[in-house]
Amino acid sequence: MKTQSLSLGLASVGAMICATTAIAQTPTLNVLTYDSFTSEWGPGPAIETAFEAECACDLVFTGAGDGAALLARLQLEGTRTDADIVLGLDTNLTAAARETGLFAPHGVDADLTLPVAWDDDTFLPFDWGYLAFVANKDTVPVTSFADLAASDLSVVIEDPRSSTPGLGLLMWVHAVHGDDAGQIWTDLADNIVTVTPGWTEAYNLFLEGEADAVLSYTTSPAYHLIAEDDDTKTSWAFDAGNYLQVEVAAKVANTDQSDLADQFMAFIATPAFQGVIPETNWMYPATDAPLPEGFDTLTVPAKGLLLSSEDAATLRDGLVETWRTALSQ
Structure with missing residues (x-):
């Protein structure tokens, strides 16, 4: 009985070690955004599910008030920020955000359908x-x-x-x-x-x-x-x-999850992200994702x-x- 108990105990410890190792090996991508994006009725939950299905990661959205509060927080935290991605600034804030030196080029060649021309290689539109x-x-x-x-x-x-x-x-x-x-x-x-x-x-x-x-x-x-x-x-x-209003996302330059951040930036321009926007963020998508019935009455x-x-x-x-x-x- 003592031998069996010892074996069961060792097996339990081994399982715990494996589980702990698996958790430790799952990378986390931190996205700083505005509160309504992370709400249960906002885009966050659906986007989290869709991205985690292909990234083998833990996508964590953190709300920081409304959009303009994001810039103030970034200016305060500087390179100490835990964010890997910032999502929710707009064109009225991007020049000031660029001056912080906190952001890296997104590297995404997206087929955008905005009502204005777009050639910014740092800030990527996700809706408007x-x-x-x-x-x-x-x-x-x-x-x-x-x-x-x-x-x-x-x-x-x-x-x-x-x-x-x-x-x-x-x-x-x-x-x-x-x-x-x-x-x-x-x-x-x-x-x-x-x-x-x-x-x-x-x-x-x-x-x-x-x-x-x-x-x-x-x-x-x-x-x-x-x-x-x-x-x-x-x-x-x-x-x-x-x-x-054109809302944008950007990659934080000193992220320790650079490849994962690049993957998320590219994901923004895909149907899995853009298709969620009209009926959760109630804005126009930045690409030619289809609009639901009812948008034609606006x-x-x-x-x-x-x-x-x-x-x-x-x-x-x-x-x-x-x-x-x-x-x-």
Whole structure:
């Protein structure tokens, strides 16, 4: 009995050692992204499952607030960051992100279908969309910032210091009104119910009836239509155009999982990743992945506005200060 017990004990120890070794040999890829991407209803879970099926690795998404908060975190952590991939910056932040020196070329030859030309070898687009105010269809629409300011409509917007949609709104107002942007913000101040740190908080306030409209995307009504069979939401196209957002991913240069990071960057451009985007991130895919039924009913602005990443970086601090001053009066 003692011999049998010893054999069983040795076998158990051996099994534990093998299991521990297997776990230790499974590489981990850390992807830093925004919170909604990692949520149970976001793209993260499906992408994790699909990539792990082919990488023999552990893909770990870490949420860090909204998109603009990613850059602030990276600037704080520098080369100490645990991230191997950063996913969720946009063109308003890529010039500043490039200046950190933290990123390496992605090496992906992707067949992109963006509404703008793309030749950046460091930041790889994974989706895009038009910023817009989303409202119920029975709300009388407006087609300009001036009309919105002159109306009695209430809106919720996101903070440009932490949120990429919020920063995009500043660029949008500037692209349309230039040096008169400060006056537009002063005029809009009494329409703004509150400013939230990120998109999720703002959109939930709108859904709870706290405002007539919310800064979001022309694609947002697709969620209600497809996931909830609710066709009561719409978005407003502005006469001067709606601002484009192109979201990107990038490889961290000092990653200790370089090959795995390269594999993930290439995976972004595949149907397994792109096909998940429309019905989880509720944006347009960066490639020609098919769109689900219902996307053909969405508002399509007559014109897309987009400042260069360099111009956005130059203007950012000044526009934030103009916005902050106007809303604090």
